[in-house]
Amino acid sequence: MSALATLLEKRTGQRLAANRSWRIETELKPVMRALGLETLEDLVAAYDADPRGKLGDQIVDALLNQETSFFRDGAVLDMVADAAMAMAVEHAGRRIKVWSAGCANGQEPLSLAMLFAERARQQGLAEPEILATDVSDAAISRARAGRFSQFEIQRGLPVRRMIEWFEADGPTWTARPDLVRRIVFRRHNLVGDVPPVGRFDIVLCRNVLLYLSADQRQQVFDAFARVVRPGGLLVLGAGETVIGQSEAFVPSARYRGLYEPAPGVRLGLREEFA
Known part of the structure; x- marks a missing residue:
């Protein structure tokens, strides 16, 4: 999980707080399902095999907190x-x-x-x-x-x-x-x-x-x-x-x-x- 949190911080500067680490697996399940991967370790291995590919973007996009709404506040x-x-x-x-x-x-x-x-x-x-x-x-x-x-x-x-x-x-x-x-x-x-x-x-x-x-x-x-x-x-x-x-x-x-x-x-x- 730490490798994925590090990828997020490196790409965006955003840090995933320790008490929010549960989000990693939750948010990445759709990405793993689409790739036929079973574990986060498999996902990290797939990214390491092609670090310049699109998988890194998919991982980061999934982990970003895009919570918002119309006329918020x-x-x-x-x-x-x-x-x-x-x-x-x-x-x-x-x-x-x-x-x-x-x-x-x-x-x-x-x-x-x-x-x-x-x-x-x-x-x-x-x-x-x-x-x-x-x-x-x-x-x-x-x-x-x-x-x-x-x-x-x-x-x-x-x-x-x-x-x-x-x-x-x-x-x-x-x-x-x-x-x-x-x-x-x-x-x-x-x-x-x-x-x-x-x-x-x-x-x-x-x-x-x-x-x-x-x-x-x-x-x-x-x-x-x-x-x-x-x-x-x-x-x-x-x-x-x-x-x-x-x-x-x-x-x-x-x-x-x-x-x-x-x-x-x-x-x-x-x-x-x-």
Whole structure:
């Protein structure tokens, strides 16, 4: 089991806590079944025989915690939408840019796209641009397809929005193309890759950092500090904080529970993302 946990950490930076080691066998059973393997030792041997093959990706994708839902912590997303619209008014003529980091199967950026479209329509403003990234190729592919099971679609998604933005397709629901087109989906490793090109008004990275080591969290905070605009916001999960972990951000006085760049933090300037 330790070899598989090490593979996950090496590829993504995410650590599997000792009290969560039971997840290894549980999550990898479908992979072993598909390959006709009986034990985790057989799976490790198969990976060792072809470490550059696709099996490593399958193992990592299975072990990643992609738990999410539409409008998860809805009050936070409403606050993000309020902030984005306020920024659009304050910076008239400049398109507001939002990065959803660690977007899993796409429910967070799709929720944001719905909120932004509704608020922008009501207020006569341009919708913010959304970049959504995840370390998993499989997750990004699913997010781009916008296909969700009945169970997934009912978790947090109001019926009104479900009817407006999704189409029934047998046992699944598919996001309408005009919703998916509002988002740029890309694969990105928060630990191993340089930050996406561009500067962002709002960065969301919820329930990802808690799986990283202290050094890796510091690395990610530093990366965010290079791309968040002055006056911008960083949004973390309910159990995450910058306090005691990074001097690059401080609690926002205007948006409770969110963070903003600390005064004097020098941001790295890069070209806007395409």
